[in-house]
Amino acid sequence: MSVQKKHHRKKSLKDVVSSSVRDYGNDPFVLKKARESKMTLEKHGFPKALEKRWPKA
Numbered sequence: 001m002s003v004q005k006k007h008h009r010k011k012s013l014k015d016v017v018s019s020s021v022r023d024y025g026n027d028p029f030v031l032k033k034a035r036e037s038k039m040t041l042e043k044h045g046f047p048k049a050l051e052k053r054w055p056k057a
Contacts, residue, residue: 024030
């Protein structure tokens with residue numbers, strides 16, 4: 001039985017740095033998702049597995 005090795009080519013990505021980035025803090029979509037996330041956490045609580053990873057401050 002032979003072992004086949006997969007060769008992955010690394011793609012070089014060029015980062016773009018911009019000093020003028022739009023603020024999405026008041027975007028209706030972001031506000032809706034944040035509100036839904038908050039309601040879900042209040043209803044079900046934070047996952048126990050993640051509570052162990054980050055101690056409360």
